[in-house]
Amino acid sequence: MKLALIGAGRIGKVHAQAIDRHPDVTLAAVADYHREAAEALASTYGCRVLSADAVFETPDIDAVLIASSTPTHADYLERAARAGKAILCEKPIALDLARTREALQVLQAHPVTCALGFNRRHDPQFAALKRAVREGRIGNLETLTITSRDPAPPPAEYIGASGGLFRDMMIHDFDMARWLLDEPIAYVHAEGSCLIDPAIGEAGDIDTAMVTLTTSSGRLCHIVNSRRACYGYDQRIEAFGSAGMLQAQNESETRLRFTGEAGQVEEKPKWFFLERYAEAYRREIDDFVYAWRERRAPLAGARDGLEALRLAEAAERSLREGRRIALDTIR
Amino acid sequence: MKLALIGAGRIGKVHAQAIDRHPDVTLAAVADYHREAAEALASTYGCRVLSADAVFETPDIDAVLIASSTPTHADYLERAARAGKAILCEKPIALDLARTREALQVLQAHPVTCALGFNRRHDPQFAALKRAVREGRIGNLETLTITSRDPAPPPAEYIGASGGLFRDMMIHDFDMARWLLDEPIAYVHAEGSCLIDPAIGEAGDIDTAMVTLTTSSGRLCHIVNSRRACYGYDQRIEAFGSAGMLQAQNESETRLRFTGEAGQVEEKPKWFFLERYAEAYRREIDDFVYAWRERRAPLAGARDGLEALRLAEAAERSLREGRRIALDTIR
Amino acid sequence: MKLALIGAGRIGKVHAQAIDRHPDVTLAAVADYHREAAEALASTYGCRVLSADAVFETPDIDAVLIASSTPTHADYLERAARAGKAILCEKPIALDLARTREALQVLQAHPVTCALGFNRRHDPQFAALKRAVREGRIGNLETLTITSRDPAPPPAEYIGASGGLFRDMMIHDFDMARWLLDEPIAYVHAEGSCLIDPAIGEAGDIDTAMVTLTTSSGRLCHIVNSRRACYGYDQRIEAFGSAGMLQAQNESETRLRFTGEAGQVEEKPKWFFLERYAEAYRREIDDFVYAWRERRAPLAGARDGLEALRLAEAAERSLREGRRIALDTIR
Amino acid sequence: MKLALIGAGRIGKVHAQAIDRHPDVTLAAVADYHREAAEALASTYGCRVLSADAVFETPDIDAVLIASSTPTHADYLERAARAGKAILCEKPIALDLARTREALQVLQAHPVTCALGFNRRHDPQFAALKRAVREGRIGNLETLTITSRDPAPPPAEYIGASGGLFRDMMIHDFDMARWLLDEPIAYVHAEGSCLIDPAIGEAGDIDTAMVTLTTSSGRLCHIVNSRRACYGYDQRIEAFGSAGMLQAQNESETRLRFTGEAGQVEEKPKWFFLERYAEAYRREIDDFVYAWRERRAPLAGARDGLEALRLAEAAERSLREGRRIALDTIR
Structure with a gap:
């Protein structure tokens, strides 16, 4: 699985490390509103920096991990679904029910593997x-x-x-x-x-x-x-x-x-x-990759x-x- | 302290044992609706059997421990207060607020040491x-x-x-x-x-x-x-x-x-x-005796x-x- | 069992309390080289003070608990055995093997219930x-x-x-x-x-x-x-x-x-x-009394x-x- | 640090994984008497297979980890020392004192960083x-x-x-x-x-x-x-x-x-x-690398x-x- 990480903040770094150590996922790209943050993380793990837009347009990216700020989650999730990419999205999708329901409808229309970051x-x-x-x-x-x-x-x-x-x-x-x-x-x-x-x-x-x-x-x-x-x-x-x-x-x-x-x-x-939850974050990646590969629902x-x-x-x-x-x- | 125990059931026996071992309390009498129960307990600890009525009328009884069935608690408590005896009453005084308040009024009119059996x-x-x-x-x-x-x-x-x-x-x-x-x-x-x-x-x-x-x-x-x-x-x-x-x-x-x-x-x-709560029952007797002796409120x-x-x-x-x-x- | 306690020091007091609480033993007498110590303990538990000599000569004493100083153990043990009294002796019998063996020979000649204070x-x-x-x-x-x-x-x-x-x-x-x-x-x-x-x-x-x-x-x-x-x-x-x-x-x-x-x-x-070992001391008395009563070996x-x-x-x-x-x- | 692993058995695999995850060590080569074992491990981690001899002769290998069978430890250790390579050797160096002392003399003559695998x-x-x-x-x-x-x-x-x-x-x-x-x-x-x-x-x-x-x-x-x-x-x-x-x-x-x-x-x-000891094995590599880099004694x-x-x-x-x-x- 080639995965792009959107969001290079604290939780993004946790995920990047877990991905780097995972034998079956490659960290292919990092995107962040703060380009320097993305660059720093990308250089640590030897991968590309992309804009969020580019992530969704790049065909050989299989999956996105959405770890950006909360207000962006729903949009990125919908764009990823429309682009046919597997999604691991940090919680919450949105802070209100209406916006969350909209995102769920997009997912229903574009069924991709979609895991939510209830790490516990x-x-x-x-x-x-x-x-x-x-x-x-x-x-x-x-x-x-x-x-x-x-x-x-x-x-x-x-x-x-x-x-x-x-x-x-x-x-x-x-x-x-x-x-x-x-x-x-x-x-x-x-x-x-x-x-x-x-x-x-x-x-x-x-x-x-x-x-x-x-x-x-x-x-x-x-x-x-x-x-x-x-x-x-x-x-x-x-x-x-x-x-x-x-x-x-x-x-x-x-x-x-x-x-x-x-x-x-x-x-x-x-x-x-x-x-x-260090080990939980590692197992979350595990579950995501194998759910995607086996076409089953994530936990x-x-x-x-x-x-x-x-x-x-x-x-x-x-x-x-x-x-x-x-x-x-x-x- | 010379104490009469009213109620020779399970909890009465627990108290009788704690009293027997206490250096500063003497189990002076046992009363129970079932006279055989009272007699059995009295013979174990070498004390008299009295009727509940007699307990309240006996001048050299300092205190009563009310461990009889719940519906009798409030009456016995009031009679003990009127007789000027210190009281250790198993909870509850009564199952309804009105009856409980009545008992409290009697206690206010006849202030005696009164402990309630919140053993914990x-x-x-x-x-x-x-x-x-x-x-x-x-x-x-x-x-x-x-x-x-x-x-x-x-x-x-x-x-x-x-x-x-x-x-x-x-x-x-x-x-x-x-x-x-x-x-x-x-x-x-x-x-x-x-x-x-x-x-x-x-x-x-x-x-x-x-x-x-x-x-x-x-x-x-x-x-x-x-x-x-x-x-x-x-x-x-x-x-x-x-x-x-x-x-x-x-x-x-x-x-x-x-x-x-x-x-x-x-x-x-x-x-x-x-x-x-074996030790708690022992300490409850302690607290009762010393509250009575020191004219302070029990716990x-x-x-x-x-x-x-x-x-x-x-x-x-x-x-x-x-x-x-x-x-x-x-x- | 009517028991005489020889030795009213720290460990003697521990035993006295355990005996006092035991339903099947009566503390009948206390003996101590320091008569004041014996008197103090005797008055606490309402029993006689006797000399050690008198203990062995008193017919209605069933048992002796030897809690005096170590050098006196073997002698008292032998005298108790000869007097036909049950014995609970604090360890050690003696500090050397020869003296200990002598005491054992006396016990063999005068078989009485003899428990040793290995309280643990x-x-x-x-x-x-x-x-x-x-x-x-x-x-x-x-x-x-x-x-x-x-x-x-x-x-x-x-x-x-x-x-x-x-x-x-x-x-x-x-x-x-x-x-x-x-x-x-x-x-x-x-x-x-x-x-x-x-x-x-x-x-x-x-x-x-x-x-x-x-x-x-x-x-x-x-x-x-x-x-x-x-x-x-x-x-x-x-x-x-x-x-x-x-x-x-x-x-x-x-x-x-x-x-x-x-x-x-x-x-x-x-x-x-x-x-x-508070509970152990209580159980030690238990074991001693019932071993004596049931004519079995103590623990x-x-x-x-x-x-x-x-x-x-x-x-x-x-x-x-x-x-x-x-x-x-x-x- | 470019490191060659000698020994692709159970403990060799443990080390290989720890090395692979370490940011400051590269697993450069694997050697094993059983060439298939070496090849399997090398392919997992994407590195070369070398003979043990070649390991000591390859100039750009900084360090060797000796995880082969016990009887080979002392020889490999001496050859590594003579070749000027840092050494992490599984215990024991040898099963007898004489052979161990010989190895220590070689190390004294050729002072390199040498850590012994007391993982605990x-x-x-x-x-x-x-x-x-x-x-x-x-x-x-x-x-x-x-x-x-x-x-x-x-x-x-x-x-x-x-x-x-x-x-x-x-x-x-x-x-x-x-x-x-x-x-x-x-x-x-x-x-x-x-x-x-x-x-x-x-x-x-x-x-x-x-x-x-x-x-x-x-x-x-x-x-x-x-x-x-x-x-x-x-x-x-x-x-x-x-x-x-x-x-x-x-x-x-x-x-x-x-x-x-x-x-x-x-x-x-x-x-x-x-x-x-999973974490201990990781920290052992840490200590080895930093001891070598800082020219201090390993733990x-x-x-x-x-x-x-x-x-x-x-x-x-x-x-x-x-x-x-x-x-x-x-x-």
């Missing part, structure tokens, strides 16, 4: 949890608890364009909940506060939130988000069922333990997503992006209205 | 967590997560008289939440399902629930309850704040670990409250029972109405 | 490990690792009369090794150093030691001792075999975990034997004391001679 | 432990415990040519002990048994061993080896000192925990060295190989003679 599905530990649930290790899944905390809040100016905590941060947890609950979600209830950074509140957003999802059969799911955890990236899942409980725990660089007068001390969790696709966004919309409305929202009223 | 506050681990939160170990408390699962559901016939999951089971977690959040709770949202035992649903109750509490300053608290956990009594608390996180973990009989082909295996959690009192019951009422209404309930509307 | 066999975790080994959980036991560290070294003046590290401290580990290895020990090798307190070296002893035991079938056992561990009482055992590994881990007061900038912190181990008896002492002698000789010692040369 | 020094967790010890985290190091067990014994026919457990397997632990103890070792004592596979005993070797090392200042070190652990690769280190204890624990693929009726279960350790060099071999010889002699061996008698 590819995390070895979460994947093992999913597999164990599917294999019946815990019997019937009854409750799900997802804890997700970033090490530090983004700058307040980022908040304004982010779409808010539910769309920007909890979107990953909504996707994880959907993937693990594995049945339609009926209701969404949200509570949220600004407890960490007043500037976030002034920007109209919250930094701490708890959401409860109720599925059609009555399964219950709790999600908690905080924009800051002084000890690092807090990424845990607990799935409880009739035959037991599965817990995905935080991961640390090493398992070294010190015991002294202050107690028994192990390392804090890995600091942020680049460390914690997470464009529709998953739409559905996660519907949950975010419902959460936002619930927070505003102080009541639970029936998901089927979110269209 | 006396658990060494939870007490250590509370102390660490109060000492600022995690900075400002922002979110609280309380997991509470019983090993096995009660028989369906018990459910009918229990007052329902929120009053019967989650009442302990409501009290724990109030104690740890340490500020007024503003809103209550509840979701609940019957996933474990259809008979519970037929009895009009739920067996799985998630509740979100929001405090006046915006702190968020999640409580999850299940009536059955195949691995035993699941009792955990996570307190998250600006400077870190505290986690009270499940306890096992021993820390023995086996590593074999199937993995690394440690014991499952202690089976139920008698095992897990949990009658008002805490009322407040926990208000949360249970709010949760029930939230579940019925599908919206969050402002706690100040529950009177 | 009664620890719930070690007992669970022993049970699992016996039940074949790890298949054939191949290696055993015993880690045993005290929180702080004894005063140097204690060292002189202690018999040295092997007799005073590692004696417990020798007993544990014998109990778990469950077959004759053929060879003993010891290395030792004075790394912690030079005063211990000046007193002619070591404070840090490693011993290797080899059984007749070739099982290998490692024991490490340190006289000081800044984090508390370090008491661990690892049993490795053909089907897996069992590890008895250190125990802490609570399982509370703090996660912050400095890492994930749990409590340090319990501080010393009074905390760690650890006088012969176990002799055998552990032989290992200590062998270790001492090995350290002196720089070679491994065949145990059958130690008589 | 490069393991992130062990490296963190070493760093913490050096930084004084545990004060004065007093005892060291190294546990090292392979998942499964090698075929008996391998045993004959292996040099025996001490030279073949414990050699890594001897190196680790030297590195961590950081002072001269004075005495070596060894015990060993054949408990796992009788065929190993028939081949004249042991499969289970315990060794005690005593340093010049009296530090004590215990090493235990087993040729089979049913749960995988058991690789742990415990360093104890005046200010605390450090424990390097086993690592698993994920931290997923299952709690059910059978207990709390986490994954077993990673299966073998390819999994556990483990040829002399470390000699010293570890002296410890193995001493252990063998100790086992034979039943006494501890002064290391300075091993020349």
Whole structure:
């Protein structure tokens, strides 16, 4: 697979490295609005710099990885689909449902392999949890608890364009909940506060939130988000069922333990997503390449992006209205 | 302190043993509707059998421990207060707010030491967590997560008289939440399902629930309850704040670990409250005796029972109405 | 069982409390060279003070617990045996083999229930490990690792009369090794150093030691001792075999975990034997009473004391001679 | 750095992959006695196949990685040194001291960068432990415990040519002990048994061993080896000192925990060295390249190989003679 990367920023670099190490993908070109960024990355990996326009017109490019700024995702995705290229698009497709639906229609008209960057599905530990649930290790899944905390809040100016905590941060947890609950979600209830950074509140957003999802059969799911955890990236899942409980725990660089007068001390969790999800990004490329080659659906696709966004919309409305929202009223 | 125990059932026996071992309390008498039960317990510990009536009339009895069936609690509590005896009353005082308030008025008119049996506050681990939160170990408390699962559901016939999951089971977690959040709770949202035992649903109750509490300053608290956990009594608390996180973990009989082909295996959690809270029951007696002697308030009192019951009422209404309930509307 | 306690010091008090709580033993009398100590303890538990001589002459005393100073053990044990009293004797019987053998001969001539205070066999975790080994959980036991560290070294003046590290401290580990290895020990090798307190070296002893035991079938056992561990009482055992590994881990007061900038912190181990082996001391009384009542051998008896002492002698000789010692040369 | 790999077997492939991913090394050639093996590997990584002879004669090859069979190591090492090439040599240089000393003399005459494949020094967790010890985290190091067990014994026919457990397997632990103890070792004592596979005993070797090392200042070190652990690769280190204890624990693929009726279960350790030391092999290449570039000593060099071999010889002699061996008698 010859792949062009659009977007040479932080997440673009993560992908470039994963692609470079992958035996079955070649990084053929890099495009970025900031040409210098594209050039720097291209020179590291020995590939061409192209404009985004050129990427879609170049016949021997099989696939594009869209890692540019959020507002450009939907357009690039549509152009790639029309050009018949396989697509791995960073989430979200767009921050609103209408634009996301338009993009899905284009994809329907131009069916190409299209993966969406819900990287956590590819995390070895979460994947093992999913597999164990599917294999019946815990019997019937009854409750799900997802804890997700970033090490530090983004700058307040980022908040304004982010779409808010539910769309920007909890979107990953909504996707994880959907993937693990594995049945339609009926209701969404949200509570949220600004407890960490007043500037976030002034920007109209919250930094701490708890959401409860109720599925059609009555399964219950709790999600908690905080924009800051002084000890690092807090990424845990607990799935409880009739035959037991599965817990995905935080991961640390090493398992070294010190015991002294202050107690028994192990390392804090890995600091942020680049460390914690390094392997997930590699496996995401794997899944994308093999889905394309085998003409099967990737683990997470464009529709998953739409559905996660519907949950975010419902959460936002619930927070505003102080009541639970029936998901089927979110269209 | 000369103490009379009213109620010689399962929980009465737990208390009798803790009292017998306590250097500063003497088990002076046992009363029970079933005289044989009272006699059996009295003979074990070498004390008198009295009728409940006689307990209140005997001048050299300083205190009564009310461990009889729930519908009798409020009456006995009032009679003990009028007789000027110190009271340790098993929760709840009553299953409805009106009756509870009446009892509180009697207590106000006849002020005696009155402790309520929220035994978990006396658990060494939870007490250590509370102390660490109060000492600022995690900075400002922002979110609280309380997991509470019983090993096995009660028989369906018990459910009918229990007052329902929120009053019967989650009442302990409501009290724990109030104690740890340490500020007024503003809103209550509840979701609940019957996933474990259809008979519970037929009895009009739920067996799985998630509740979100929001405090006046915006702190968020999640409580999850299940009536059955195949691995035993699941009792955990996570307190998250600006400077870190505290986690009270499940306890096992021993820390023995086996590593074999199937993995690394440690014991499952202690089976139920008698095992897990054995030390808490001992400390509860401690607190009661010394509160009485030092004329100070016990760790949990009658008002805490009322407040926990208000949360249970709010949760029930939230579940019925599908919206969050402002706690100040529950009177 | 009516029991007289000889010795009202630290360990005597531990036993007195365990006896007081035991439903089937009555603390009938306390004796101590320091009469005030005996009186204080007797008044706490409401029993008589007797001289040691009177203890052996009092017909309605069934048993004696010998917790006096080491040099008196053998004499008291012999007198108790001759008086037909059941005996629970703190280890060691004596610090040398000859005196120990004499006492055993008296016991042979006057067979009474005689338990030796190897309290660790009664620890719930070690007992669970022993049970699992016996039940074949790890298949054939191949290696055993015993880690045993005290929180702080004894005063140097204690060292002189202690018999040295092997007799005073590692004696417990020798007993544990014998109990778990469950077959004759053929060879003993010891290395030792004075790394912690030079005063211990000046007193002619070591404070840090490693011993290797080899059984007749070739099982290998490692024991490490340190006289000081800044984090508390370090008491661990690892049993490795053909089907897996069992590890008895250190125990802490609570399982509370703090996660912050400095890492994930749990409590340090319990501080010393009074905390760690509180339950073991209770179970030791249990075993003693029921062995006496059922006329069976207690879990650890006088012969176990002799055998552990032989290992200590062998270790001492090995350290002196720089070679491994065949145990059958130690008589 | 242009590097030629001699040896295209299992460990050669591990190195080839690490080299391929390294930005500062180019795999320039592969040599192997089995030309097909060399060709296969060369075609995977797009490089030349050379004979071993040609490797030493090719001027633009900067370095050789010797991963061929043990008996060839010393010759290749000497030829590489004479050819002025940097060397990364798999351990051991040779199975006997005399041949090893000869090779060291050649290196002295032809000083090139020469690293020895003690891969464990490069393991992130062990490296963190070493760093913490050096930084004084545990004060004065007093005892060291190294546990090292392979998942499964090698075929008996391998045993004959292996040099025996001490030279073949414990050699890594001897190196680790030297590195961590950081002072001269004075005495070596060894015990060993054949408990796992009788065929190993028939081949004249042991499969289970315990060794005690005593340093010049009296530090004590215990090493235990087993040729089979049913749960995988058991690789742990415990360093104890005046200010605390450090424990390097086993690592698993994920931290997923299952709690059910059978207990709390986490994954077993990673299966073998390819999994556990994958990162160590990458860092070993790092260290080699930068040592060469910066003209500094690599983390483990040829002399470390000699010293570890002296410890193995001493252990063998100790086992034979039943006494501890002064290391300075091993020349």
